[in-house]
Amino acid sequence: MKLLIGDKNYSSWSMRPWLLLTHFGIPFEEVLIHLNQPGTTEAILAHTPQGAGKVPCLIDDAQHATWDSLAIAETLAERFPQHALWPRDATARARARSVSAEMHSGFGELRSNMWMNIRASFPGKNATPGVLADIARIEAIWRDCLDAHGGPFLFGEFSIADAMYAPVAMRFNTWRPALSETATAYVERITALPAVQAWIDAARRETHAVPYQDVCP
Numbered sequence: 001m002k003l004l005i006g007d008k009n010y011s012s013w014s015m016r017p018w019l020l021l022t023h024f025g026i027p028f029e030e031v032l033i034h035l036n037q038p039g040t041t042e043a044i045l046a047h048t049p050q051g052a053g054k055v056p057c058l059i060d061d062a063q064h065a066t067w068d069s070l071a072i073a074e075t076l077a078e079r080f081p082q083h084a085l086w087p088r089d090a091t092a093r094a095r096a097r098s099v100s101a102e103m104h105s106g107f108g109e110l111r112s113n114m115w116m117n118i119r120a121s122f123p124g125k126n127a128t129p130g131v132l133a134d135i136a137r138i139e140a141i142w143r144d145c146l147d148a149h150g151g152p153f154l155f156g157e158f159s160i161a162d163a164m165y166a167p168v169a170m171r172f173n174t175w176r177p178a179l180s181e182t183a184t185a186y187v188e189r190i191t192a193l194p195a196v197q198a199w200i201d202a203a204r205r206e207t208h209a210v211p212y213q214d215v216c217p
Helices: 012-023 040-047 069-079 090-105 106-112 129-149 158-175 181-192 194-205
Strands: 002-005 029-032 057-059 066-069
Touching: 002 012, 002 040, 012 069, 012 158, 040 057, 057 069, 066 069, 066 106, 069 090, 069 158, 090 129, 090 158, 106 129, 129 158, 129 181, 158 181, 158 194, 181 194
Parallel strands: 002 029
Antiparallel strands: 002 057, 057 066
16 A cells, blocks of 8 residues: 655645554554655655545555545554554444544534644644634543543544644644643653654654745734
């Protein structure tokens, strides 16, 4: 399989399936395509003409393309049932799908104002009322899941739900909003995961820059 991704420093969507493949030891070839370049879309479509011209995109052995991070996660869960990408328990699995979908479709204020930039440091900035409301909801999700399933991750063991929220942890590392003790500890655990550390290390080694994301107004 091939996974097309964008820059590790910026591409929160790419981070999610990459973490799943890496954490669970599923072999894949990484194809990194720089974002915000004149030929970015064409470069993606060169690998997958039937795709949407966006990353991430998973191309399987039969050259079938799956794009969108949550769609890729579901595909991996179907293809590799030996790994508990979703919780095995049906009730926990339904909740994990719900909080993953909420991350996938929501939190627009956080996305717009605290974008992912692993190499940057913008402590205390852009904490607008809308952002703080998004953070409060994320903290509630994390607290409720950790309380219900005992940690160390949202549903006990690392799963798709944690991969969906890993870029949020990266944002919190960059922007340093005030967080509860529970949320801070969860961010630290996510950050310490070997797969996450590998992503962070690679992001810091990248030299390609997207200037408008490297400056906080």
